[in-house]
Amino acid sequence: MGALLSFRTKIVLLMLVTTLLVMIVGGLGIDRMTQRTLLDQNERYAQQVAASTAAEIGDRFSQVAAFPQTLSALAETAGTLPDRRLAWYNVTIPALFKAAPPEILSLTTFFVPDFIAGRQYAKVWYVRDHTGQVVPVTINIPGEIGYDKSQPLYDYFKQEWYTAPLKAQGLVWSEPYYDAGGANVNMVTASIPAFSHGTLAGVATADVEIDTINTFINTIKPTEHSYALLISRAGTFIANPRQPELVLSSTISTTAERLQSSDLADLGSRMLSATSGFRHLRDPFSNLDSIAAYHPIGQTGWSMVIIIPEADLLRPLNQLRLALLEIGFLAMSALALLGWLGTSRLLRPFTVLYEGVQRFSNDHSALQLGIKHDNELGHLAAAFEQMSARIASSYTHLEHEVSARTADLRQSLAERDRQASELAEALAEVRQKEQEVLDLSVPIVPLLDDTLVVPIIGVLSTERAISFLQTLLAAVEARQARVVIMDITGLALIDERIADLLLQAASAVRLLGAELIMVG
Template identity: 30%
Template sequence: MSEMALRPRWLRLRSRFVIFVLSGVAVVALAMALISHQEASQALLKASQEHLLSLAQAQAAELGRRLESVSAAPRGLALSLEQVGVRDRDFALTMLREHMSGNPRIFGMALALAPAGGPTRRLFSAYVYRTPQGFKSMDLDSPAYDYPSQNWYLIPALLGRPVWSEPYFDEGGGGVLMTTYSAPMLAQGQVKGVVTADVSLQELEREVHSLDVGNRGYAFVLTQQGTFLAAPFREWVMRQSIFSLAEQYQRPDLRNLGQLMVRGRSGVLRVPDPRGGPPVWLAFAPVKEVGWSYVVAAPESEVLAPVQSLTRHQLYIAGVGLLIMGLVILVMVVGLTKPVQLLTTGARRLASGDLGSRVSGIRPGDEVGELADSFNTMAGDLQAHVAELQRKRKELEDSLHRIELLENIQNTLNKFVPTSVKARIAEAPEAPDLNKRETDVSVLFLDVAGYTRMSEQVAGEEMNFLIERYFSSFLDDIYQNKGDINETAGDGLMIIFQDQDPGQHAVSAVRCAVAIQNKVAQVNQELKGRFQPVTINIGVNSGAAQVGSSRFEGLAGTRWTFTASGPVTNTAARLGALATQGQIYIGPETAKRVQGRFALKDMGPQQLKNVAQPVQVFQVLGPLNA
């Protein structure tokens, strides 16, 4: 029978198919609802966990900032006294009071000098502390106390770096919980004394107890040894640790949690409540400045409350949705089942790759008939489009392959192109201006002292490791100060600093030089015992130079270099060669621009190699206190 001979259909098939269609729709809807609920529940649970972790991290960061503000006073005083020394007891007490007056969180500060040599050691230690009546002072240099043997002096003196002490109860101060920051004073690698600051932790206990963690949540703080510094039960403070609780209650999960905390990790875990009771979610974050761990705990019932609320809400919506959907399907199912089956069969054949598939046997005269006609038209168009897409796909794959090759080439070249060259190319990609132009710059040369001798004494692979280790430690400071590594040699670097403000790039260059020397000291300490200490000598000069590309042409091809040339660069290199024992030498123009920002020592006029006239040379001693 032909398509035109089929009569339009008037009767509906609701009585035969409605039950089956509604059952199928209900199953599909229920499955979708369950999947949606599971995903939403996981998202809400994750959000609650992230909120707890963010709260712990924020509290840990705030505590770290407070402790850092306290440590700045003794650290700054130690650096200052390394330069000026300690004249007498009155001078020491004055300096301690000045630094305490600017930081109300400091309970007391001490200045203890290293014992003088000889048969009888001479001791000097002044201590200033707060009272309701104002500052008071006392001496700690009695033979009975013997402060050089106390941990607050002995540990930083042995380590040669600042340290925080484990918290302790100050018996002389009314049993107040305190901690101490000790900063050594160093001169030519020798400890000349220690400056300390005592901090009361009573406010920390109050803040931890008042922290809003839901209705029944709480917080606590652990020291680097796992001891409770602030706890939900006051009797735990400095008397219990998370490890002692783990042993007392046979809780290996607490032991594992404590190990994560003392290692400085952060995270969120579900564990039985350390106080006893239902499970809780614990979020912990490190206080990196002191090695403590800040912990926030919330009962699982409160963490899961949004999930439970969502469950009730979704069940209600699912019920109403299924009812509405059933009514809609009841209306639409009549007359759709058989045509839909035919269309489904045709669509499956089409999806399996039979692009010549067409639908037949559907009566015309209604929307389903029009749908069948549209399907056949679509299948024909799809067959043509697939052929066209296959052709274009082949062209696209070829193009993407060429683009990938070009990107690989670009990424490789970027590793060798200075930042200043990239900036010029970005300004005019089609015709970049790489010609030399006169630019006011600061040039820094650094050189590894005794590189030739080290190369003879150290194996090639280890020598390469040393150079890469030291130079890699400089990279962040160079980029932070907007420096551009222009040239490298086996034992040295040339770095160019530019800025619209000539004074700014000079300050950046000298600041970078000071930072490099600090990194050298850190790496020397890190590699102590494995390699001999390395000394880096630095020269800096400022002024106008020719900055741009130099082109060398030969029969084999053309070689481009991008550098700064002229007397400014030459003088910087000579200053670096003149420096010894890790000194930083700068020229007169640089010294003029950074005056007031750094402590300088006038070395007088110096005759530099290949420089006609003597050059006034200055040694950088360090930054001046703000």
């Protein structure tokens, strides 16, 4: 059964390995296609998000810019009397502020010299405090309540937000800055020249706090770990959720140089060119492979980029991979179970055949396997049944023949044993007769206590001579004889051989201390 189980296991393993290879090859191909498709879709999605977000930011800043533009347009309705203008602005700006969006921190108009009667410096500045109330702002300029000559002058004529719109003769967004002596916050300003009855009145502005911009930028998260950067026309960071300390203190170019990031340098160059686009990069702030979709923001001249880690984009693919692995595991388990059950059913006839072979090897009886399949397996079983029947018949005949021959052999062996026994008995009797003849042909007769008489009769063969010599020496020693008389009268033949034997007998007797005397 071990071999069948091994064969069954091999079949199941072959099915599993083949299926696994197909799943791996197909899965890798599908995975690459899905990954590429997913990245392409996410690239387009990121660009759409960047474009829509930039448009939303642009719309918000357009709404902000609309208020200084409105204020500039309303300047035409101000009175022509210089002493009445300040009062008009103090009524108009707070009223206009009530309709301002929450992004606007303050609304102002800074006047040219003498637009307000007799004043070199003059302004109307209202700010929204932390409670939401609109309150006036006091700065250190001549004509203001609390003006102190010993304190730094808030010389707005030298501020970039004041000079730039006059030079451009239109709306200008400033670079981010800290408004020391004024609002005392980090902010950006939308400013535009204001004219009253064809005469330059000053510059109307709307300020937006950088923290407000950062709060909004921080909400831009298309994926869990994505974020947005906002830079000014000069490349200064306006919003950087990954490293807030860089806001207003560093540009994207200097940061790329400090971090030795060619990807960030290239991205900054593209953003400063006021173009939109997309690129892959190694994010220097998170050290992750990411995609960056950048887009300019309308009239501000700023640019925004959304950076999304590729891992976030591929998360659905990873979830799909996990689901496919689970499905694959279940499918492989089901396939293994079905394969095992299927091969068990398929190999059942082989098991029956194997068990039949085992029985046949033990009792050599004809087999009836009961396999009636009309296929090669059924033909094999029928052939084996026929073969086992013929072998069983031959084995029975062989057993009978072997039994008969074994009986004949046993009878032959018994007859041979009987003959051998009779032959042994006859041989023993012959030897006994020979010994009796030998004793009679060479008798040893004691004549006196120390004298022996040995008459030799007949033919003395070599065998008789040796036996005679042994018997003689034994008698001499036993009786301690001193004289041995050997009578050779009856000896039929004396030749050289017999003479040597007699001499040997004489020498041997002398060695025992006796004297041999031959007579006859």
